[in-house]
Amino acid sequence: MENIRARLKLGNKVEDVKLRKRKSLLYSKEDENTFNYGVLRARVVALSVVFRLINCFLVQSSFVPDEYWQSLEVSHRMVFNYGYLTWEWKTGIRGFSYPLFFAFIYKILHFMNYDSVHLLIWLPRIVQALLAAFADVKFFFLIRRLENHDIARWTFFCHMCSWFTWFCCTRTLTNSMETTLTSLALCYFPLPRSKTHSSKKYLALVAVAVIVRPTALIVWFPLLVYHFWKEDDKLRLVTHNYIPIGTLAVVISALIDCVFYGKLTLVQFNFLKFNIFHGVADFYGSHPWHWYLTQGFAVVIGPHLPFFLHGCTLAFRRYKILLAAVVWTVTVYSFLPHKEFRFIYPVLPFCMVFCGLSLARLTAWRRVAAAALLVSNLVPALYTGLVHQRGTLDVMSHVQTLCDISGDSTRLQPDVLFLMPCHSTPFYSHVHCPLKMRFLECPPDLGEEAYVDEAESFFDDPLLWLRNSFPYKSSLPTHLVLFDVLQQEISGFLQGNNFVRTAEIFHTHLPEGRVGGKIFIYERR
Known part of the structure; x- marks a missing residue:
């Protein structure tokens, strides 16, 4: 009888040991799965963040005007109180919610006195990448x-x-x-x-x-x-x-x-x-x-x-x-x-x-x-x-250098005119100084009286438009920005008013219509 009881106790102990081993194996398996999932998640996060940041800095071209004119340009005006709003913002068909997101970033930079033009350009894109x-x-x-x-x-x-x-x-x-x-x-x-x-x-x-x-x-x-x-x-x-x-x-x-x-x-x-x-x-x-x-x-x-x-x-x-x-x-x-x-x-x-x-x-x-x-x-x-369509961004780096002389009272104040299809380039968000700049406007016909598509009027007869817009030399801009396809057509105006080419910037290998392969900057001497 005692032998039977001893055997039963020994058997119970063996079963307890087996049960404890099974439980420990089960827990270790769960811990291993949790660990593996954590490692996997960390790797995917690291890969995604690094990849998108590289992605961000390797995209240096322009796509469509809306990436600036419906976001960064509006945000810049909201925070720094100068800039240009397109017709959409005057008719109320665009919402301020999305520009407000970038305006918040701009406001932080401004508050910390870190609102350099490079951070204003790249930080919103880095946030978008993240x-x-x-x-x-x-x-x-x-x-x-x-x-x-x-x-x-x-x-x-x-x-x-x-x-x-x-x-x-x-x-x-x-x-x-x-x-x-x-x-x-x-x-x-x-x-x-x-x-x-x-x-x-x-x-x-x-x-x-x-x-x-x-x-x-x-x-x-x-x-x-x-x-x-x-x-x-x-x-x-x-x-x-x-x-x-x-x-x-x-x-x-x-x-x-x-x-x-x-x-x-x-x-x-x-x-x-x-x-x-x-x-x-x-x-x-x-x-x-x-x-x-x-x-x-x-x-x-x-x-x-x-x-x-x-x-x-x-x-x-x-x-x-x-x-x-x-x-x-x-x-x-x-x-x-x-x-x-x-x-x-x-x-x-x-x-x-x-x-x-x-x-x-x-x-x-x-x-x-x-x-x-x-x-x-x-x-x-x-x-x-x-490569493709990068010139309209690169040209703004050249224009931005004019900010250094815009506050110098001893020099002629810069006045930049973009003779390009409207909204070809970004504007104050990529210059970040109250430089005098103007471009050819092209709002749609909303039934208003005396409607004029300035860009279309210019390209119909560039020389006539320039002569009518600037009848006196004193009213001429100091700098002209234009695509190379326009140069031949207005060469007489450029030479007659002492405009000298100061920069030649590659834009695309596939020029089309009014968009040329290169962008020229002319300065009046």
């Missing part, structure tokens, strides 16, 4: 939750090597911020197989995106409808999420705009009225309805296109809502006459999901395909970032 890096990290872990680590890795690779994302994401464009917010909102959206989502978080981010750029609602409309359709408690979704968050966004946006416009201004309504109902956007060019299908989308997605098409065949059912959002966005923008590549940029992260699935499936040719994808994106990324 936000893009944060969105990159969230995007990687979203795909990792939806799929597996291998697919997440290849999707992240596709996303990071996209030439158009490289070209746009660090710019101070409303489209860049809209895309960053869209990518972040997607991380909290109730996608199929997504176990962690938050209606309030994703709707708040969508609301901010719409405040920054009202057209963000185009991208999110099918996604909002999908969420409503799939939600069990539809009434609660509308009354507790859609209506409160949407109303709060409109109220905050209206309050900010009322403060800076000095009157009640509903920017979203004005934006819709001028661009859609009055067709003001058509003034800046129009394209055929098929432009996005035949050119725009192919350029934006670039060498990723075959992988995107292959990925659509693999995951059509699984991610049909993302594909529907891409098709819907391209279709809606196709019906609008004025078209630009950047308008469809926010759907690019959606496309990368399909590209990653495609690359992960190509097991036999994966490395070859990845190398080809990297190289084919690297060439346009570096060329458009470092």
